[in-house]
Amino acid sequence: MLDFQVVTNPALIRDLRRAVGAKWVLDAPEDLIVYEYDATIERGMPEAVVLPDSDEQVAAAVRIARRHNVPVTARGAGTGLSGGAIPCDGGVVIATSRMNRILEVDPENRLAVVEPGVINLDVSEAVAPYGLYYAPDPSSQKACTMGGNVAENAGGPHCLRYGTTTNHVLGLQIVTPEGDLLWLGDKTPDPPGYDLTGLVVGSEGTLCIVTKIIVRLLDRPQSTVTLLAIFDEVDQASRAVSAIIGQGIVPAALEMMDRNTMRAVEEAVHAGYPPDAGAVLLIEVDGLEEETREQADSVRALCDELGARELRIGFSLEDRERLWAGRKGALGALGRLAPSYYILDGVVPRTKLPAVLRGVYEACDRFGFQVANVFHAGDGNLHPNILFDERVPGATQRVLDLGAVIMRLCVDAGGTITGEHGVGYEKRNYMSWIFSEDDLEVMGRVKLAFGTGGAFNPGKVFPSSKGCGEVSSRMKGAIAKAGPDAYV
Amino acid sequence: MVKQTSLISRLQSIAGADGVTPAAKLSAFAVDGLTPQAAVAPSTYEQVAEVMSYAHAEELAVIPWGGGSHMHIGNLPSRYDIALSLSRLDQIVEHEPADLTVTCQAGITLAALQRRLRPDGQLVPLDSASAERATIGGLLAVNASGASRHAHGALRDFTIGLRVVTGDGRLTRAGGRVVKNVAGYDLCKLYVGSLGTLGVIVEATFKLAPLPRAQRTAITTFDSAARACAFAAELQRRGLSLRSLQLLNPAAASGADLPVSVRSFALVLALAGTPQAVERSHREIIDLARESAAGMAPVDGADKLEDSLRQSASPDASALLCKATALPSRLPALIEAFEAVGGSPSVIALPTVGILHASWPTVDDVEDTVRGVRDATAGVGGSLVIEVCPRDLKRSLDVFPDVSGPSFDLMRRVKREFDPAGILSPGRFLGRL
Ligand SMILES: Cc1cc2nc3c(=O)[nH]c(=O)nc-3n(C[C@H](O)[C@H](O)[C@H](O)COP(=O)(O)OP(=O)(O)OC[C@H]3O[C@@H](n4cnc5c(N)ncnc54)[C@H](O)[C@@H]3O)c2cc1C
Secondary structure, eight states: OOOOOOOOOHHHHHHHHHHHOGGGEEOSHHHHGGGSOOSSSBOOOOSEEEOOSSHHHHHHHHHHHHHTTOOEEEESSSOOSSSTTSOTTOOEEEEOTTOOOEEEEETTTTEEEEOTTSBHHHHHHHHGGGTEEOOOOOTTTTTOBHHHHHHHTOOOTTHHHHOOGGGGEEEEEEEOTTSOEEEEEOSSSSOSSOOHHHHHTTSTTSSOEEEEEEEEOEEOOSEEEEEEEEESOHHHHHHHHHHHHHTTOOOSEEEEEEHHHHHHHHHHHOOOOOTTOOEEEEEEEEESHHHHHHHHHHHHHHHHHTTOSEEEEEOSHHHHHHHHHHHHTHHHHHTTTOSEEEEOOEEOOGGGHHHHHHHHHHHHHHHTOEEEEEEBGGGTEEOEEEEEOTTSTTHHHHHHHHHHHHHHHHHHTTOBSOSSSOOTTTTGGGHHHHSOHHHHHHHHHHHHHHTOTTSBSTTSSSOOSOOOSOBOOOHHHHHHHTOTTOOO | OOOHHHHHHHHHHHHOGGGBOOGGGGGGGOBTTBOOSEEEOOSSHHHHHHHHHHHHHHTOOEEEESSSTTTTSSOOOSOOOEEEEOTTOOOEEEEEGGGTEEEEETTSBHHHHHHHHGGGTEEOSOOOTTTTTOBHHHHHHTTOOOTTHHHHOOHHHHEEEEEEEETTSOEEEEEOSSSOOOSSOOHHHHHTTSTTSSEEEEEEEEEOEEOOSEEEEEEEEESSHHHHHHHHHHHHHTTOOEEEEEEEOHHHHHHTTOSSOTTOEEEEEEEEESHHHHHHHHHHHHHHHHHTTOEEEOOOOHHHHHHHHHHTTOGGGOSEEEEEEOOGGGHHHHHHHHHHHSSOOEEEEETTTTEEEEEESSOSOHHHHHHHHHHHHHHTTOEEEEEEOOHHHHTTOOOSOOOOSHHHHHHHHHHHHHOTTOOBSTTOSGGGO
């Protein structure tokens, strides 16, 4: 924990105001406080928040910050779960909320050009009249921005079949640390040269500020079938996950909830989960009607074989939404179990799910915390939510320690420390568990090539002993912003 | 400058005597007519790293070698001392079928890898005309993609981990073995398609796809590229179970011995998926062809057909071969413009992706033709890479599109950071990086 002082720099504020208009630069403490946190438990206060309206204004703000030698941190909706948008070293926050225009939709070539502040779900809504949609669907999609998605390489339930953000971004307009605007990639496949677009996606705002995004759109599937399978034991459910994938079926989504989650959901949404059930799988297949029917039959048979005690199936939109309701209400419902919860994000090979889940429960027992698991099982992407009460002295620190133990379990199983939420501030120091010094040094070369130094989002991604702001639980505030039915 | 004899003895001390090619056989590793001073085939990743450290210290230019099937791609190397062959690193490292991923060494051929995965009902979703010869490392380096890209995306989409030796000899890791991973910068993206200019790929991990349970092929014919493209777009919109759609101009169709009339554009459709979905897709294609007055050609032996399609734009049979990319909506115009350049090119396009390959078995005036296809591509806002051309021409011609401006500066800086001594495939890439 490191408390830094906010030194207001009048010349900086003046220059920024000149560039973007007085009203779009915030420097009053009561305004800044809104920008000091995201959906994690870290905080850091900026010196100024700029709300630019165009790529040119972003570039101008970056040049001004550079001149005044202060870092810049981009911010979308602040729903990030790794402390990415928190200005660790103060400086200027560039918030993209006004850059929320969908600039172009090209249904014939199935692509769209959007500004970074566009809300994820708005893209799919804008292109729906053409029978198209934007596939990556982070559970925060009613709130999170496309810029934030690009920075984190966001995933979501349907990334099992369709891939994450990086698989759907064709090109980016960026602002460099020098304050220059340039394009990486374009609308056509295989643009010449190194794939810098792919490099910037997932770079967590540390290489550049993204000012325009070209995304690929998909045709809406003709038919979708949702199945819900209830198991007595988590182990059976996670074996079913491997069995489905091993059988050559890649569902659109394959999600799991455990007993604690179901208990909370049952109280909140009345999804009709039996009180003594151990886990539920939500499986969605899409495609041609023939295909979904055949796959649904196979999935049903597999779940039966592995001891599912109950199977529900939904064909109509209404029935399917009813099956999803529990899953979508899960995170909101967890609030019923404890005052706070800490969301973890780790990935393991799918076949290691049963063993790692057992390890997660054991570790939580050992630390004396309840845990609710609700996650993208098909990808092996775990989200253990540790339930705790931040008012209990020392609880927050113990939760963070437990988080580290769980991350270690993932790494030891051949997995990784983050599947979609990013390294950010929180997990920097776990990077050396999966990468050697040489690996990290080579990643650092990318930063050198971009000339970023500490200009953009310092203190993130790379291991360091330096602290960032204060630790205080703000999770619930940010989660509420993601909408009443937000779910991880 | 290191003497050839001391170079060879040093390489022998690293990779063993049997890992170094005798001088008499070095011509097998020629690139654009340039023969290296030595060729080494390390048998461990550490040996690769040692070779690179040595080359870095002595500033010797290294070109990584896979199966040699794609060495025609790229600019004339500015220097070339060592061919670094991955041929002895050809093992599968890990394949857990229920994880639907595989980790293999870079020197394994695509065909060998597919043969190992097939009994488990899986495949790497990549097809290549030279699968028997092309190695995984080489395919990654050139960012190869085949027709199944329509359904499965490109290598960048399903490569989830790489181990790479940098230009200064460090064995490093990018990504991992799990299908979702956002820890650190996604360096895999950077290495895929970098043509051996940023590092030597020694190992790769892929997401796999299940083998389709049913397959079928259909050929529809049209009197224009525009009609064929519109038909393809409609099939895509309907979400039919298609693994690939390939559009052949009349020259390519007759070159591939398709049973279609000499003036027809042919759309070759590979259906794949669950049995009933494939049957239904096939029925819809027939119905739609009838409605839109497209012809249907008989298909016998889908395997034979794929082979002959591949041969019809093969690099070996081309005096000039180019790859052009454009928005799918601009493909008909691009095909027309290519045909107008003259010389009867065979054109095979992926209408739903926006890529075409055009090949000329012989050309009278190459420079004129190159100018023509460049203008044609520029006219539709696409980009063009000359993949095969006469060796002489390579001395003056940059086979990649013209580059300048800030994004190329960034690429140049990336190259400098990853290969500080400029020894990895020097001169071969975009802007002669
Ligand atoms: C309830 C809930 C559910 C969630 N579910 C999912 C899920 O299913 N899948 C998933 O992947 N994530 C999920 N998240 C995490 C979060 O929503 C995503 O990481 C999202 O992409 C963040 O977007 P944002 O606009 O809120 O970005 P912010 O939190 O504002 O910022 C995130 C990072 O992006 C950077 N950034 C933002 N804009 C730009 C820009 N224009 N240029 C460069 N960098 C930029 C920031 O600097 C920061 O590093 C969830 C979060 C919550 C609260």
